[in-house]
């Protein structure tokens with residue numbers, strides 16, 4: 001299914017509403033790093049994000065080491081950033 005990319009104007013508007021998220025370097029994506037007390041807390045967070053991702057049928061690219069989780073959101077079906085990334089980022093921030 002094809003999805004439309006955000007326009008430049010939409011990107012700056014939406015990004016300003018997404019606390020903690022910034023444009024990724026060298027990729028049409030947004031990213032945020034989360035830090036927790038330990039691995040179990042980080043893993044618990046990842047489990048909750050996984051449930052959100054399944055509900056939204058939109059899945060993160062992520063990297064975890066110990067207490068740190070780096071999340072990158074981009075829309076493969078749009079070959080870049082779309083509203084689906086904004087929706088998932090907002091839901092993650094609300095956890």
Ligand SMILES: C[C@H](O)[C@H](O)[C@H]1CNC2=NC(N)=NC(=O)C2=N1
Nearest residue numbers: 057058059060074075076077078
């Ligand atoms: C078939 C399925 O709905 C699609 O492949 C979904 C699944 N999850 C997805 N996740 C992300 N990040 N981008 C997509 O384009 C995407 N597409």
